[in-house]
Amino acid sequence: MSNPVLEAIAQRRSNRGYEARPLSTAQIDALLKAAVESPSANNAQPWHFTVVRDAALLAEINAEASQRLGRNLADIFFGAPVVIFISADPSSRWGRLDSGVAVENIALAAQGLGLGSVILGLPDAAFTGPKGPDFARRLKFPEGHRFAVAIAVGYPTVTKEAHPVAEGRIDFVE
């Protein structure tokens, strides 16, 4: 069985290398439209999306995450021209889950637009340390919001095989 949605799901990969080529306003608008069209528990929409195209700021976040994780991470953003940070209201019971739904909508929208993406949890390390509040302010997180997840998007320079599917994760009860 095949259709454009199933094909986008099947073809999506985590791309870990990007051209410097910027995305157009129309492309970014389409990604954000897909994001805000995501479902959320009780339609609370407890998220906030910050589009970052400032490479120097991304480098600062990368350096801080690297240091806090105690690993020399070359670039957690893989040179992507655009990174969308999703922050969520921590008082929302479903905020992080809703953010995960939204980030996958962005990933599939990117796939549909012929772009690549990679969902990113590692930036969290930069927001949980002493510089976290300053990064949150500079990324215009609403007051009290916490980093939930991010996604790098761009024209990929690398791709990969589909991930091996783990066995035994599906049951039927009839």
Ligand SMILES: Cc1cc2nc3c(=O)[nH]c(=O)nc-3n(C[C@H](O)[C@H](O)[C@H](O)COP(=O)(O)O)c2cc1C
């Ligand atoms: C919540 C979440 C956080 C992730 N964080 C990172 C990350 O920080 N860096 C990274 O390179 N990949 C990250 N990934 C990508 C996963 O490693 C990837 O989805 C997985 O290996 C399967 O590969 P595929 O996306 O190509 O199918 C993350 C994925 C998810 C869903």
